[in-house]
Amino acid sequence: MERTENNNNSNRLSDGLIRQNIVLMSGIAIAPVAVVATNFMNALALTSGFTVIAFLSVFACYFIPRKLSYTIRVIIYALIAGASVIPAYLMVGYFYGGEMLETLGVYLPILAVNPLILTKTETRFRLRKPHLMLLELSGYVTGFNVICMGVGIIRDILTNRQIGSLPVDLGFEIPAVNATFGGLIMVGILGGIFRWQYNQAKLRKIAKLEKEIEMQKLLENL
């Protein structure tokens, strides 16, 4: 019983982290990653901001009564998310400085109109109990954060030959990956590789299950 519950919980977490990753699988938060995550520090600041906005807004939106019509609910969700940009803005300014806020530019406030908050809250998070909602949301947020950090680190290595302040010299540079088109192409390639790996893992799992069933049948026959 306990094991099944643990499995369910890990499924809920991995759903947002892998199966429905909001950057590489469903593609609903591509812009900030493609444009702003150009180095380790930018990616770190962006993930911090996103974590604050997502948790505050989804948690607050969870308590909006269902009696209100969907049209009104969407507006309230957007306004709550807009308000949750304020603590995120202050936090990024405090920890990373005013220059970082300028670097992030419009990409921090536009996270407020992210479909994760406006759509998934309605179709998914609201339907769960509070602790399960937080668990699933953690999966989605971690999924975004991992990919954003990954993209930031790859770009930092390819353009600045470092990760943060740690030198990593590959012997060549590709400065164009810092441009918007570089980000789009990189996220596209990573998306393809991620899906390919996911499909391979799924096929391996199916093959393993089939083998287990065959073994069981063989044992029964014996």
Add this chain to the structure above:
Amino acid sequence: MMEFISTFISASLIALFLQNAIYERALGINILLYASRKKKDVIGFALGLTYITTISSALVWVSDRFFWDFEYYNLIIPVLYILIVSIIYVVSLLVVWRYFPKLYWQIKKFVHLTVFNCSVLGALFLNRQIGESFFSYIGYGMGTALGFFLAGSLLYIAYERLNSELVPKAFRGMPIMLIYVGVISMALHAFVGYA
């Protein structure tokens, strides 16, 4: 009068080519990937965006004019702009519901995607970069939506080929479409002369 028209046109052209929301800033790319599957959706979303960004740019101009000197304006901008967009959204929906009930039921499902997305909010945030005049605001707002239409049309044209058997299975859909948008963005970059 000619000055106002030229301001409007130049702001529109900047938003359409130099600072295209999709190719230059990747704003609204998730909506683009969704809308580019059908010609009807590209046109529908572009029309919706044009309406929302143009009208809200006008209201944002008024708000910027009055509150720009307010010390904490930066902090309240997201809420204020979302409020402006929401007011236009509700009023427009009421008008459509009252006078065009058939259209209301057709657009009801996805109209909120057109209104609350990053290309609308992004356009409103970037309006002031071009200039402080009313006509530059609405020109930039309209140009952003036209830029979305341009990007959507180019993606729609290639949609079938991008999702054909020529492309490896794992790359079909979002990954190859992003790479395609990236390649066009690179071409536009070179055309504009950033390189």
